[in-house]
Amino acid sequence: MSEIELQPAITGLSGELEVPGDKSISHRAVIFSSLSEGTSTIDNFLTGEDCFRTVEAFRQMGVKIDEDGSRITVHGKGVQALTAPTQPIYFGNSGTTARLLSGVLAALPFFTTAYGDASLSKRPMDRVVVPLKEMGAVIDGRESASLLPIAFSQATLTGVRHELTVRSAQVKSALLLAGLLSNGKTTVVEKGVTRDHTEKLLPQYGVELSVSGSDITIEGGQHLTASDLKVPGDISSAAFFMVAAAITPNSQITIKNVGLNETRNGIVTALLKMGAELTSTVHTYIGEEPVGDVTVASSSLHGITLEGEMIPNIIDEIPILALAATQAEGTTVIKDAKELRVKETDRIDAVVRNLRKMGAEIEAREDGMVIQGRQTLRGNVLDSFGDHRIGMMGAIASLISDGKVVITDKDCINISYPPFFKHLESLQKKKTS
Ligand SMILES: O=C(O)C1=C[C@@H](OP(=O)(O)O)[C@@H](O)[C@H](O)C1
Ligand SMILES: C=C(OP(=O)(O)O)C(=O)O
Secondary structure, X not given: OOOEEEOOOEEEEEEEEOOOEOHHHHHHHHHHHHHOEEEXXXXXOOOOHXXXXXXXXXXXXOOEXXXXXXXXXXXXXXXXXXXXXXXXXXXXXXXXXXXXXXXXXXXXXXXXXXXXXXXXXXXXOHHHHXXXXXXXXXXXXXXXXXXEEEEEEOOOOEOXXXXXXXXXXXXXXXXXXXXXXXXXXXXXXXXXXXXXXXXXXXXXXXXXXXXXXXXXXXXXXXXXEOOOEEOOEOHHHHHHHHHHHHHOOOOEEEEEEEEOOOOOOHHHHHHHHOOOEEEEEEEEEEOOEEEEEEEEEOOOOEOOEEOOOHHHHOHHHHHHHHHHHHXXXXXXXXXXXXXXXXXXXXXXXXXXXXXXXXXXXXXXXXXXXEEEEOOOOEOOEEEOOXXXXXXXXXXXXXXXXXXXXXXXXXXXXXXXXXOHHHHHHHOEEXXXX
């Protein structure tokens, strides 16, 4: 176990920061580049463990992928050139790899098996397996292929109309990818708006798709052409420092060049609703993705209700928003977020346990939590439960807590944010005496 002790003696946070590349876009860029013909260069690629699971999977299928820091170069030869892996593919801790690649592997003309780590092996796969089988996929696995390990047999898929029963960008993207590699037309009808990076990025690789209300339609058999991309900063990583600045007295920070896609920027909306001193400005577009700067200063926050359509937009930010809520006047209620129970860990349970250990008044609900503010937090030993976002929430809590915070298993943070502790350190204004 890789433990870290945090007891920062600081007077506040200040400075500018660029967070690493967006995880969702990095995964998609590798997948689309690997299916393309030609060489694609991806800059500001997230060098987190999850994205390397996607890279390794395509290497196992014969795609040459070079690494040079956060630049990766994918030498695609098209879908037809992919070859059968001789070993099982390891999805590691990455739900995005598992779900999106299921859509690809189900449609490829060879046999593949795949497995994950202990956490991913508990996460539901039936949400992609059931609709893929409706397209003709032949998938076997543990508990009727609702859990990893899983095996994909050679099959020819036919496009169908899917009415999604979960609000999940991973499921939507898996089915669009399967549709792209199928015969005929596939329509995915979303249950609610989820992150739309797949829809925004596929056209850059020459793929046509149409979006009409909640229907997204794609024709099978289209060829992908290589495309270069610079990945915007990850707003889900930036969220930790936005909250850090809002809850730490005497602070002001700017996060530069961060993705501000409107299906992802709910953290900005939520913090503004809580009364945060925050400005966010879009200054460029990378393809269809808006990119900008976010400045946050110490704020007098108040509690709010987070529910409904908003939830998919802030799904990965709820742990850090829960910490913000402990510092907000009044009550914060989080509802309609049952999905948190099937992330890297049960995030409702993990957040409640850790914040309670620090003295917060917080109650778990089946689909969310209720948090009372403003609470003084005390240092304690916190378990990350192997979940990067739970580990980072604990580290940010150390900025405002009385006494030392110990995070057990800090290494899981490398899943999405390898330079997290370096960045945390760089923003701290140290007490001089
Ligand atoms: O599509 C994606 O890149 C992701 C979608 C979300 O998961 P769900 O689609 O399961 O909600 C999110 O939690 C995950 O971190 C990344
Ligand atoms: C849920 C997450 O990722 P994934 O589903 O890809 O494991 C996350 O990054 O918070």
